[in-house]
Amino acid sequence: MLVASLLLAIPFIGYYYIWDMETFLRKGQEQTLMGTARALATALHERPNLFNQQASFKKQLETGKDFLPGKIARPIRLDGDLSDWFYETRRINSYDYQHQIDSEYNAEQVTVSFSSQIGRYQDFVYAYFQVTDDQLMFRRKNQLSVTNNDYLEIATLDQNQVLQRYVVSSYENGWVNGYRLPAPGENQRFPQPQSNIQGHWKANDTGYVIELRIPEKLLGEKVAFAITDYDGQHLPKITIGSADTKSSEQLGTFTVPSPDIERIIKGMGRSQSSILVIDQHQRPLTQHGNIHTARGVFDSSLYIRQELSWLETMKSWIMAPFYYFILTKPSSDFTSEKFEFRENKQAHVDQALAGSPASMWWTTKDNKAVILSAAHPIYVDNQVKGAVIVEETTHGIRDIRNSAIEGVVITSLMIYISVAALLFYALRISLRIRRLRNATEAVVDEQGRIIQPLSRLPAKDEIGDLSRSFANILSQLGQYNNYLQTMSSRLSHELKTPVALVRSSLENLNHHATSDTQQRYLTRAHQGIERLNTMLQTMSEATQLEQALQSCELITFDLAKLVQGCSYGYQQIYPNHAFTVNIHEQPVNITGSDDHLAQLLDKLVSNAVDFSAANEPIVIDLELDKRIARIRVTNFGSSLPEDMSQNIFDAMVSLRGVNNDTSHLGIGLYISRLIVDHHRGSINAHNLEDGSGVCFVVELPVTNSP
Amino acid sequence: MSKRIAIVEDDEGIRENYAEALRQQGFSVQTYACKDSAMSAFELALPHLAILDIGLHDQFDGGFELCQWLRNKSKVLPIIFLTARDSDADQISGLRLGANDFVSKTMSFDNLSARIHATLNYLSRLTQPQQADQEFARGDLSVNLDRLTLHWQDQLVKTTITEFWMVHALAKNPGHVKSKQQLMDDAKIVVDDNTVTAHIKRIRKKFMAVDPAFDCIDTVYGMGYRWHDVE
Numbered sequence: 001m002l003v004a005s006l007l008l009a010i011p012f013i014g015y016y017y018i019w020d021m022e023t024f025l026r027k028g029q030e031q032t033l034m035g036t037a038r039a040l041a042t043a044l045h046e047r048p049n050l051f052n053q054q055a056s057f058k059k060q061l062e063t064g065k066d067f068l069p070g071k072i073a074r075p076i077r078l079d080g081d082l083s084d085w086f087y088e089t090r091r092i093n094s095y096d097y098q099h100q101i102d103s104e105y106n107a108e109q110v111t112v113s114f115s116s117q118i119g120r121y122q123d124f125v126y127a128y129f130q131v132t133d134d135q136l137m138f139r140r141k142n143q144l145s146v147t148n149n150d151y152l153e154i155a156t157l158d159q160n161q162v163l164q165r166y167v168v169s170s171y172e173n174g175w176v177n178g179y180r181l182p183a184p185g186e187n188q189r190f191p192q193p194q195s196n197i198q199g200h201w202k203a204n205d206t207g208y209v210i211e212l213r214i215p216e217k218l219l220g221e222k223v224a225f226a227i228t229d230y231d232g233q234h235l236p237k238i239t240i241g242s243a244d245t246k247s248s249e250q251l252g253t254f255t256v257p258s259p260d261i262e263r264i265i266k267g268m269g270r271s272q273s274s275i276l277v278i279d280q281h282q283r284p285l286t287q288h289g290n291i292h293t294a295r296g297v298f299d300s301s302l303y304i305r306q307e308l309s310w311l312e313t314m315k316s317w318i319m320a321p322f323y324y325f326i327l328t329k330p331s332s333d334f335t336s337e338k339f340e341f342r343e344n345k346q347a348h349v350d351q352a353l354a355g356s357p358a359s360m361w362w363t364t365k366d367n368k369a370v371i372l373s374a375a376h377p378i379y380v381d382n383q384v385k386g387a388v389i390v391e392e393t394t395h396g397i398r399d400i401r402n403s404a405i406e407g408v409v410i411t412s413l414m415i416y417i418s419v420a421a422l423l424f425y426a427l428r429i430s431l432r433i434r435r436l437r438n439a440t441e442a443v444v445d446e447q448g449r450i451i452q453p454l455s456r457l458p459a460k461d462e463i464g465d466l467s468r469s470f471a472n473i474l475s476q477l478g479q480y481n482n483y484l485q486t487m488s489s490r491l492s493h494e495l496k497t498p499v500a501l502v503r504s505s506l507e508n509l510n511h512h513a514t515s516d517t518q519q520r521y522l523t524r525a526h527q528g529i530e531r532l533n534t535m536l537q538t539m540s541e542a543t544q545l546e547q548a549l550q551s552c553e554l555i556t557f558d559l560a561k562l563v564q565g566c567s568y569g570y571q572q573i574y575p576n577h578a579f580t581v582n583i584h585e586q587p588v589n590i591t592g593s594d595d596h597l598a599q600l601l602d603k604l605v606s607n608a609v610d611f612s613a614a615n616e617p618i619v620i621d622l623e624l625d626k627r628i629a630r631i632r633v634t635n636f637g638s639s640l641p642e643d644m645s646q647n648i649f650d651a652m653v654s655l656r657g658v659n660n661d662t663s664h665l666g667i668g669l670y671i672s673r674l675i676v677d678h679h680r681g682s683i684n685a686h687n688l689e690d691g692s693g694v695c696f697v698v699e700l701p702v703t704n705s706p
Numbered sequence: 707m708s709k710r711i712a713i714v715e716d717d718e719g720i721r722e723n724y725a726e727a728l729r730q731q732g733f734s735v736q737t738y739a740c741k742d743s744a745m746s747a748f749e750l751a752l753p754h755l756a757i758l759d760i761g762l763h764d765q766f767d768g769g770f771e772l773c774q775w776l777r778n779k780s781k782v783l784p785i786i787f788l789t790a791r792d793s794d795a796d797q798i799s800g801l802r803l804g805a806n807d808f809v810s811k812t813m814s815f816d817n818l819s820a821r822i823h824a825t826l827n828y829l830s831r832l833t834q835p836q837q838a839d840q841e842f843a844r845g846d847l848s849v850n851l852d853r854l855t856l857h858w859q860d861q862l863v864k865t866t867i868t869e870f871w872m873v874h875a876l877a878k879n880p881g882h883v884k885s886k887q888q889l890m891d892d893a894k895i896v897v898d899d900n901t902v903t904a905h906i907k908r909i910r911k912k913f914m915a916v917d918p919a920f921d922c923i924d925t926v927y928g929m930g931y932r933w934h935d936v937e
Contacts, residue, residue, distance in 0.1 A: 496790035497717055500811035504723035507815045511730060533812050540793075547794050548904065562927040569928030595903040598927050 007412075007419055014408030018401055025397045029372055030359050033390050036273060037376035038357065040388040043264050044277065044378045051279055051385045052221050052255040061281045064093040065242045065252035067223060068283045069127075072119035076126045078211045080173070080202025085117060085128060092117050099240045101226060110238055111135070112229035114207075120256065125214045129227060133207035137230045139169045146179050146191050149230050152210055154178070154197075155245035156254065157220040163248040164218070166194055168210060170201040176210070216256060223254035257285035272396075276339055276389040277378070280353055282346070284339050285386065291336050291371065294392045318413065319406055334368035339389070348375045352387040361394075370394040432463050436470070443474055450478040492539035499536065503529050538667050545671055549596065549678045556703050557594045558587040559629055563622050566601045570618075574609050578617040585624040591703040592679045600675045601631070603668045604696050608635035611694065629700045636693035640685060648685060649673040676700070708734045709826060712753035714744045714772060715788070716762045720811070724757070724788075727815050728822075741768040745775065752780055755826060758805075760789045760796060770803055777804040784825045788818065794904055807867050824867060828854045844877045845935045847922070861916045868893045869909050872902075876923060876933040885930035906931055 044050060058066070070091060076084055097110035114131040129152055139149040151169035158164050165181040178197025182188035199212035226241025244250040261277055265288045268275075274289040348358035352375035359374035371393055378386040436457070443454050454474045457467040506525050509518075560583050567581040590597070601620075608618045616636035623630050640648070649669045676683040681700035688695055711733045715721040718739070725735040736753065738744035741762050756776060762768030773785050785805045789796070792810040800808050807821050840851040848857045854870050856863045865873065875892035876884055884892075886902040893905075906923060913920040924932050 493790055496811050497720065500790070501717065501719040501723065503812075504720055504727065504815055508723055508727055508730075511727075536812065544793055551794065552907075565926055566928030594925065594927070601928070 007415055010415060011408055011412040014412070015405065018404045018408065021404065022397055022401045025400065026361070026372070026394055029392065029394065029397060030361070030374065033273065033372055033374040033392055034357060034359055034376070036275075037374040037388045037390040040265065040268050040275060040277075040390065041376040041378050043268055044261065044386070044388065046380055047260065048380045048385075050258045050261050051285075051380065052253055058253060058281075061283075062252065064095065064099070065224075066255075066281075067118055067242075067252060068255040068257075068285075069118040069120045069125055072121040072126060075121050076119075076211065076213075078175075078198060078200040078213060080200045080209045080211055082128055082130065082209065082211070085119075093242070095227070095240045095242070097240065099242070101239045101241055101244045103236065103238055105236075105238060110229075110240070111231070112207075112227060112238060112240060114227050114240070116225065120216065123216050125216055125219060125256075127212045127214070127225070129210045129212075129225070131207040131209070131227055133229055135231050136203050136208050137232075139171050141171055144190070147228065147230075148233075150208070151228050151230070152212075153181075153226045153228065153239075153241070153245045154214070155224045155226075155243075155248075155251060156218065157222040157248055157251060158218070159220055161220070161248075163246075163251075165245055166197055166214075166218075167191060168197065168199060168201075168212065173202050174200065176201045178212075178214075219254055219256070221254055222248065222251035224251045255279065255283065255285070261286045262288075272392060274391045276391070277386060278339070278349070278389060279386045280384060282349060282353070287339075291391055291393065292334070315406060315410065318410060334364045334393075335366050336364060336369075336371070345373070348373060349387060349389060351375070352377045352389075353384055355384050370398075429463065432457075432459075436463060436467050439467075440470055440474075450474060450481055453478065486543070492536040492543075495532070495536055499529060499532050503533075542667055542671055542674065545596070545674055549593065549674065552593045552596070554591050555594065556589055556591045559590045559597070559631075559700070560586040560588045560622060562594055562598055563601065563620060563631065566598055566605075567620055570605050574605075576614070577609055577612060580617045580619045582619070583622045585622070588622065588624055588629045589703045590629060590679070590700055592700075593675075596675045597679070597700075600672050600698065601633075603672045604631075604633040604698070607668055608633050608694075608696070611635055611637050613637040616693075624702065627702050629702050631698040631700075632695055633698075634688070634693060634695040636688075638694075639687040639691050640694055649683060672698075708732055709754040710734050710736065711755045711757065711822070712736050712738065712744065712748070713757045713788075714738045714741070714762065714769065715757070715759045716740065717759075724815070724818070728819070731819060733822075739763075741765055741772050744772060748776065748779070752776075752783055755784045755786070755822060757786050757788050757822075760787060760791050760800070770799060773800065773803045773805055782829065784829055786818075786821060786825065801866055821867065824854075828852075828867070842878075844880060844933070845922075846917075847873075847877055849874055849877060858913055858916050858920065863912050863916055865909065865912060869905055869912070872905055873909055876931060880933040880935050883926045883929045883932045889930065 073086065074084070092115050094113070094115040096113035097105065097107050100110065111134040112131065114129050116127060116129045118125060118127045120126070131150070133150060137149045139146060139151075143149070146167045146169045149169050151167050154166045154168070156164050163183065165183075166178045167181055168176055168178050170176045176199045178194040178199075179191035180194040181191050196215050196218065197212065199210055202209045202211075224241060224243035224245045226239050226243075226245050228237050228239040230237050243252050257277075265275055265277060265286055272289075272294055274287070274291040274294045276287050277285045279285055345360070345362055348360040351358035355377055357374070357376045359372065361370055361372045363370050371391055373389060373391045375387045375389045377384045378388060439454055443450055443452055445451050454467065454471040456471045457464040459467075502525075506522060506529065509522060563583060564581070567579055571579055605618065605620070612618055612635040619632070619634040621630075621632040621634070623632075649672065673683055676698055679700050681698060683696065683698050685694060685696045687693070711728055713721055713725055713728075713735060715724070715737070716739055721737045721739070725737050728735045736747065738747060739762075756772075758769040758772055760767060760769035762772075765771070769787065769789065773787070776783055776785060786807045786809055787800045787805050788809045788811060790811045792808070792812075797808045806825050809818055809821060842849055842851075846859045848860075849855075850857070851874075854867060856865055856870060856873055871893040872889050875889055889902055889905075906925075910920070910923055913922075922933055922935070924934055926932055
């Protein structure tokens with residue numbers, strides 16, 4: 001068992017090993033990722049036109065002033081309905097009285113505010129302006145000016161670094177086009193319609209909404225948006241916006257990722273990673289690949305796997321509980337955050353923008369994936385102009401880990417199952433052997449007599465075989481024992497007939513005997529026969545007694561009376577010996593056969609008399625010890641041999657001298673034991689401590705009822 | 707006319723020895739070695755007394771079967787078992803089957819012949835016209851010495867001859883303890899102590915079958931038995 005429990009270590013060792021392996025793999029993946037980032041960055045070095053020059057000069061970008069329009073997935077319908085804009089609340093810029101341009105009115109005086117969002121789709125920049133205005137003033141139909149009403153102004157530095165200003169105003173709800181304001185020093189005095197700035201103007205309860213589409217090439221690297229609130233001829237116009245549209249210095253930067261970057265990245269890109277290029281203000285310029293499918297170089301789905309279907313199903317069936325409780329299947333369904341909105345995961349990016357490559361990893365918020373991210377700076381003229389960020393999940397590694405754990409689990413399970421089977425087998429065998437031992441021991445009682453046959457096990461294996469051969473041996477032994485036990489009775493029985501034959505012949509001879517000599521011989525022959533007879537009777541006595549004990553009825557009687565009575569008799573029978581009788585208690589009620597107990601006492605006393613030294617008394621004690629009646633018959637004389645104290649109660653054991661005149665077969669004490677056994681008592685003999693004699697002790701259970 | 711005695715005994719020596727001894731005493735004796743020859747002879751004429759061995763050759767209980775068969779033929783034919791098989795069980799079986807007595811082969815011939823005479827006497831008494839029988843009464847017990855019968859409270863107690871003589875010996879001197887040896891001598895049997903004990907037990911049972919309150923035979927431990935009268 002102890003050894004088997006050591007096997008418990010296997011899965012732990014395996015697990016730790018896998019843990020280590022996973023760490024190594026992750027480190028390797030980080031290195032690979034870093035390498036990828038470096039390679040990409042190398043492709044992007046020294047290409048100033050990839051980055052927004054204007055933004056590069058600025059130390060700090062301002063929200064709501066510097067723009068980097070995000071990509072829009074679907075084209076926007078220009079209908080004044082903003083529901084087709086994908087609302088990223090964090091991408092919405094809001095402007096109110098704090099963003100006044102050329103005026104310093106307080107909050108009460110400014111009745112306009114707006115929020116806007118800018119996005120890119122193909123070659124267009126889309127924008128909407130949701131304006132809150134207490135009073136919407138449309139351009140009157142006959143009005144030439146486009147600015148004596150509520151209008152939107154867009155200013156930008158074009159490709160030639162010349163400030164261009166466009167105005168969007170409307171006579172009514174519906175389709176609108178932009179107007180280009182003439183630049184100072186131009187011949188043009190009036191705004192010219194700019195038909196490629198198209199949009200939709202829609203009034204609502206709180207103000208109005210302008211949805212716009214501007215070709216990307218109209219907008220340069222700097223841009224500003226402003227809404228002017230016109231409430232009447234004599235009231236001041238209030239303009240709020242991202243920057244002063246009249247000054248090219250004031251404009252905010254407008255960054256549109258260069259298509260070159262996209263091209264380069266696409267060329268370099270790998271499907272197993274998600275690639276992001278940011279500028280020095282940490283604004284993503286381009287994104288390639290999807291983090292959800294970026295499983296890294298260890299992605300197992302890249303390798304062709306030959307699946308043995310039934311093995312796989314069995315494996316998955318076995319592993320199901322483990323996946324349920326411990327492991328997780330790497331899922332592509334985890335929450336990821338867009339780069340712009342990450343928190344606390346920028347350390348490596350900052351480091352990269354400071355000029356040194358770095359990487360980090362984190363667990364997604366829903367704990368479903370671990371994302372590895374490596375950042376490498378992009379240099380232009382030894383200035384860090386941006387960084388490449390390459391990201392992957394560790395799903396590939398986790399696939400590997402999971403399959404390794406599967407291996408460990410299945411191996412451990414197999415080992416456990418086989419060890420359990422072995423243990424079970426061993427236990428069963430030892431149990432069966434133990435059972436066989438117990439059964440074998442139960443066959444023989446304390447005296448070594450076979451009391452019942454051994455049941456044969458039907459099993460066809462070695463143990464069954466052993467039990468059968470035990471049973472055979474025991475039954476043969478039993479038969480032999482039986483033969484020995486019945487030997488004397490059968491012998492006596494068989495001898496009776498020839499003895500009778502001799503006796504009857506002698507008796508018949510008696511009638512014909514004539515001479516004295518013949519008579520003398522006849523007498524001797526008679527004596528011999530008589531002795532033979534006595535012996536035969538003694539021999540059959542034990543058998544007779546056993547039969548008698550089986551059939552005799554039990555009565556309840558007073559043992560004290562019996563001992564008392566018998567002792568009187570002995571005094572008469574053996575006049576040469578003194579008897580001391582001590583009966584400590586009366587009455588002592590015993591259930592059993594009184595005659596046989598009297599016979600037992602006779603045997604003990606005659607035995608004591610035979611071994612007693614002359615002139616020594618024979619002591620008979622009867623005492624009651626709790627529920628045990630104890631009879632002691634003590635005689636003084638020779639001691640018993642040390643190792644014979646139990647043997648003397650067996651049949652045919654006699655310690656008498658050979659030259660004894662009476663024919664003794666050692667049956668007396670054997671009979672005593674039979675009687676005691678029948679009464680469920682015990683009989684023992686021991687030498688007195690001073691070696692002056694022998695004491696026979698009979699213990700009998702006392703009857704409960706008086 | 708001499709009485710005819712049949713001896714059924716498989717051992718030739720013993721058979722002939724007993725036959726000879728009995729012939730010496732004036733009986734006419736027929737001997738049979740096995741059950742079948744005995745039966746075919748008995749079909750023709752029954753003897754006055756049959757002496758049977760239990761085991762006859764390979765027929766382990768041949769004697770018992772023969773005894774049963776004879777009892778069916780005649781209710782009064784005296785049957786004595788003479789056998790080496792003298793265990794309690796065998797004795798009880800024999801007496802139950804209706805044998806008049808059960809003698810062990812280890813007994814002397816004189817013992818056997820005494821029993822034969824007693825049995826025959828008893829039968830002749832039964833068949834002869836009755837004069838006053840020799841009998842004495844002791845309380846509820848009356849003992850008829852001629853018919854060898856015991857009555858207790860005027861009811862017949864069926865006993866074997868051995869049992870009769872034992873009761874007789876005890877009841878003749880009430881209050882006197884008779885040792886087992888004395889009882890054996892009186893009943894003219896030589897057996898071990900156990901058999902005397904068994905006999906006494908059987909006697910008590912037979913009396914109790916007639917009168918459950920019977921308690922006149924006392925055991926005196928270490929000495930023997932005595933009869934005490936009911937006051």
